[in-house]
Amino acid sequence: MAQGALLAVGDELLAGRVLNTTSYEAARLLSSYGYRVVEMVNVGDDEEAIVSHLRRLLTRTDFLLISGGLGPTEDDLTTEAAARALDLPLHLHQGILSRIRENERLQGLPENPLRHKMAYLPQGAEPLSRDLSVAGYFLRYQGKLLFFLPGIPEQFQRLLVDRVLPILLETWPPEEEVFTRTLRFFDLREAEINQAVREGGFSGVEVGFYPVFPEVQVVLTARARTEEEARERVQAVAELLRRRFPEHLFGEDDEELPAALGKILREQGATLALAESCTGGLASSLVTRIPGSSDYFLGGAVTYANEIKEEVLGVPHRFLRIFGAVSREVACTMAHGVRRRFKATYGLSVTGIAGPGGGSPEKPVGTVWMGLSTPEETVARSFLFSGTRHEIQTLAAYTLLDWLRRYLLTGNLFPRYRFGRTP
Amino acid sequence: MAQGALLAVGDELLAGRVLNTTSYEAARLLSSYGYRVVEMVNVGDDEEAIVSHLRRLLTRTDFLLISGGLGPTEDDLTTEAAARALDLPLHLHQGILSRIRENERLQGLPENPLRHKMAYLPQGAEPLSRDLSVAGYFLRYQGKLLFFLPGIPEQFQRLLVDRVLPILLETWPPEEEVFTRTLRFFDLREAEINQAVREGGFSGVEVGFYPVFPEVQVVLTARARTEEEARERVQAVAELLRRRFPEHLFGEDDEELPAALGKILREQGATLALAESCTGGLASSLVTRIPGSSDYFLGGAVTYANEIKEEVLGVPHRFLRIFGAVSREVACTMAHGVRRRFKATYGLSVTGIAGPGGGSPEKPVGTVWMGLSTPEETVARSFLFSGTRHEIQTLAAYTLLDWLRRYLLTGNLFPRYRFGRTP
Numbered sequence: 043m044a045q046g047a048l049l050a051v052g053d054e055l056l057a058g059r060v061l062n063t064t065s066y067e068a069a070r071l072l073s074s075y076g077y078r079v080v081e082m083v084n085v086g087d088d089e090e091a092i093v094s095h096l097r098r099l100l101t102r103t104d105f106l107l108i109s110g111g112l113g114p115t116e117d118d119l120t121t122e123a124a125a126r127a128l129d130l131p132l133h134l135h136q137g138i139l140s141r142i143r144e145n146e147r148l149q150g151l152p153e154n155p156l157r158h159k160m161a162y163l164p165q166g167a168e169p170l171s172r173d174l175s176v177a178g179y180f181l182r183y184q185g186k187l188l189f190f191l192p193g194i195p196e197q198f199q200r201l202l203v204d205r206v207l208p209i210l211l212e213t214w215p216p217e218e219e220v221f222t223r224t225l226r227f228f229d230l231r232e233a234e235i236n237q238a239v240r241e242g243g244f245s246g247v248e249v250g251f252y253p254v255f256p257e258v259q260v261v262l263t264a265r266a267r268t269e270e271e272a273r274e275r276v277q278a279v280a281e282l283l284r285r286r287f288p289e290h291l292f293g294e295d296d297e298e299l300p301a302a303l304g305k306i307l308r309e310q311g312a313t314l315a316l317a318e319s320c321t322g323g324l325a326s327s328l329v330t331r332i333p334g335s336s337d338y339f340l341g342g343a344v345t346y347a348n349e350i351k352e353e354v355l356g357v358p359h360r361f362l363r364i365f366g367a368v369s370r371e372v373a374c375t376m377a378h379g380v381r382r383r384f385k386a387t388y389g390l391s392v393t394g395i396a397g398p399g400g401g402s403p404e405k406p407v408g409t410v411w412m413g414l415s416t417p418e419e420t421v422a423r424s425f426l427f428s429g430t431r432h433e434i435q436t437l438a439a440y441t442l443l444d445w446l447r448r449y450l451l452t453g454n455l456f457p458r459y460r461f462g463r464t465p
Numbered sequence: 466m467a468q469g470a471l472l473a474v475g476d477e478l479l480a481g482r483v484l485n486t487t488s489y490e491a492a493r494l495l496s497s498y499g500y501r502v503v504e505m506v507n508v509g510d511d512e513e514a515i516v517s518h519l520r521r522l523l524t525r526t527d528f529l530l531i532s533g534g535l536g537p538t539e540d541d542l543t544t545e546a547a548a549r550a551l552d553l554p555l556h557l558h559q560g561i562l563s564r565i566r567e568n569e570r571l572q573g574l575p576e577n578p579l580r581h582k583m584a585y586l587p588q589g590a591e592p593l594s595r596d597l598s599v600a601g602y603f604l605r606y607q608g609k610l611l612f613f614l615p616g617i618p619e620q621f622q623r624l625l626v627d628r629v630l631p632i633l634l635e636t637w638p639p640e641e642e643v644f645t646r647t648l649r650f651f652d653l654r655e656a657e658i659n660q661a662v663r664e665g666g667f668s669g670v671e672v673g674f675y676p677v678f679p680e681v682q683v684v685l686t687a688r689a690r691t692e693e694e695a696r697e698r699v700q701a702v703a704e705l706l707r708r709r710f711p712e713h714l715f716g717e718d719d720e721e722l723p724a725a726l727g728k729i730l731r732e733q734g735a736t737l738a739l740a741e742s743c744t745g746g747l748a749s750s751l752v753t754r755i756p757g758s759s760d761y762f763l764g765g766a767v768t769y770a771n772e773i774k775e776e777v778l779g780v781p782h783r784f785l786r787i788f789g790a791v792s793r794e795v796a797c798t799m800a801h802g803v804r805r806r807f808k809a810t811y812g813l814s815v816t817g818i819a820g821p822g823g824g825s826p827e828k829p830v831g832t833v834w835m836g837l838s839t840p841e842e843t844v845a846r847s848f849l850f851s852g853t854r855h856e857i858q859t860l861a862a863y864t865l866l867d868w869l870r871r872y873l874l875t876g877n878l879f880p881r882y883r884f885g886r887t888p
Contacts, residue, residue: 053673056502058493059684060675061486070481079479080514084488084505091503114656115674116663149883156656194676250482316746316767322753323739323746326767330745331855333821341773344739344749344765346758350807354766354777384773398756432754 044104044214051111055084092123110193112177221272307338315384316342317376320394325439355379373422377413389415467527467637474534515546533616535600641688644695730761738807739765740799743817748862778802796845800836812838
């Protein structure tokens with residue numbers, strides 16, 4: 043199988059200002075297809091260093107992924123270095139130049155020669171982006187493949203999956219078929235999932251555990267002569283985990299938790315409204331990131347100030363005075379109020395103390411009350427989350443949406459939660 | 466100042482099973498003391514590869530940190546590779562051997578020659594751990610320093626801080642003080658900032674450009690004999706950029722754009738309420754991530770469905786029917802409605818088409834209307850953003866908050882925006 047190396051360019055990497063996650067993601071993807079990565083290097087914005095690494099790596103690999111240093115600023119030197127290392131002249135790419143000029147015109151920017159240098163590529167290079175909207179090109183050179191990619195993680199990742207991988211697969215088809223599936227869990231620890239897999243006693247499946255806050259992703263990979271065989275091996279493990287953790291396994295591959303909730307709401311023809319205090323709009327924002335969420339999401343109220351809780355959601359003033367904003371009574375009336383006010387099937391509410399200030403001995407930072415209002419009844423429950431302000435907000439927002447998801451799946455209004463134990 | 470390199474050993478790094486955070490942490494620490502890291506390499510458990518990297522890196526650095534491959538298993542090859550690369554014999558270290566045997570006895574383990582190989586170090590090496598409880602040693606070799614460290618992050622980190630750094634500081638006391646400042650810009654491209662810096666003709670300041678969507682961060686670094694001198698050089702460039710882009714430079718170092726807006730609101734004793742449609746709560750969530758935001762943020766309405774715009778914000782039904790939800794009229798009444806309803810000093814609104822569906826020839830995906838309501842007047846303006854659904858939502862939410870920030874700074878209700886040009 044073909045061997046490759048990853049070269050990442052940028053002073054920010056060597057100064058420890060930026061953690062290089064793009065090389066890691068690339069190594070993970072390439073390995074999953076059976077390609078062997080023999081080296082990963084970070085170098086600075088230093089033309090000599092880039093040249094010498096390119097020359098060295100070309101002698102021992104079949105393909106190279108070079109990332110970073112393709113931008114418009116003077117410390118972007120990768121293309122010049124590549125031209126020197128490979129002894130190729132730079133040629134002007136008219137399509138890229140037109141695209142840059144068009145952008146300048148559309149945005150009312152002055153023509154800038156720094157930007158225009160991005161239109162010069164080593165002879166024989168072809169742009170990777172089909173609509174020329176992002177930097178990056180590839181080059182066949184003495185039977186080897188060189189891919190030059192932007193250092194910006196989203197752009198790198200998109201070109202890697204859409205362009206680099208298909209070209210590699212065409213040039214060096216995998217000798218084995220690989221089947222991979224990602225299972226996504228909420229409110230469950232790696233160790234518990236790991237133990238379940240081990241007890242199953244499967245062989246021929248690699249199992250990787252990746253905590254991606256606030257969820258855990260489990261990547262199952264099998265290699266076999268045929269795709270069917272690889273798929274069957276993966277499915278056996280997935281089936282076990284689905285049976286073992288039917289409520290915690292919320293989705294597969296790209297399915298986000300809010301999308302899993304949305305799918306159930308759409309199937310039931312139900313609608314949702316949210317009343318948020320301590321999460322400040324985060325739960326609504328997670329729901330509305332999902333395309334088509336307007337089918338089931340009516341809206342939300344971010345009732346940060348107490349007066350707004352009274353005015354918009356009809357929370358009685360005496361509840362706030364007697365029980366406080368973070369209480370069962372206020373969570374219930376918020377959930378019920380937003381459901382009625384927005385005429386939704388379900389209302390969810392969350393009110394708590396995200397910190398760093400505002401805690402007390404009775405209600406420490408991380409105390410959160412949530413309410414769920416259905417057409418039949420309205421209930422509330424409390425949690426105690428730990429972490430930074432943003433972690434508490436994130437855990438609370440995900441748990442809120444997960445609570446409704448699990449209720450809709452099982453009919454149980456009070457599923458047990460491992461995280462955020464009841465205070 | 467002394468130059469170093471980081472070499473991390475382990476198949477798990479090349480397979481993308483483990484993200485190398487130890488090298489990143491080390492680079493960050495070393496840089497903060499003025500040491501220059503010239504290269505970071507990950508290689509596999511491959512003796513040949515380790516030997517050749519050690520030889521190569523020794524020719525161009527003063528010190529090396531090598532991590533991983535010091536354990537008891539057969540794929541731990543770093544010490545053998547070091548002995549070969551430096552042409553030094555391996556010597557038995559009696560203290561380490563006793564410690565290993567004692568552990569075996571205490572834990573009831575059989576004597577294991579694999580474990581005992583950890584007691585052999587290259588001639589002249591000294592253990593780093595004072596109580597010999599973890600692997601790792603250092604070696605002076607031809608005026609250079611080599612540190613061999615365990616790959617386990619906690620052990621690596623502890624030895625780095627307790628032993629490696631003090632030895633480096635004793636060997637090469639910092640000649641220079643380093644001063645670093647990050648400037649953060651919104652709605653400005655790297656190339657524009659770069660050109661301004663170049664026209665300033667500064668020397669002795671490194672300038673790095675990092676697009677961190679949706680902003681651009683510029684990192685200024687100076688090294689000088691005294692901290693004052695380094696600081697002054699950085700301040701000169703910062704001052705130029707502040708004068709040149711007074712509205713676009715919104716913060717320094719850790720200051721987020723929503724915090725910059727919050728600071729001004731707090732200073733003025735003013736309050737804010739938000740009405741969001743296409744951003745679905747994202748703008749509120751950005752505001753409320755900031756600790757203490759309850760001082761100035763009263764709340765928001767996420768009015769995803771049209772009926773909610775009418776019911777909660779008082780948007781007239783005929784506006785929605787005649788002009789559509791994405792219109793100047795609706796943006797104005799949303800901003801005005803939320804300001805009045807929430808009794809805030811300022812009301813902001815955003816309504817648009819985030820996609821991927823919902824676009825039309827007159828109002829393509831990315832069309833966004835925003836409203837700003839002050840105690841004196843209510844205005845609206847439109848933008849056309851491009852990107853994925855999430856990118857459009859993010860640009861819209863940041864632009865909304867930035868608009869109020871710039872208005873509060875300058876009194877200008879219609880600052881010019883480069884991104885999201887008016888359709």
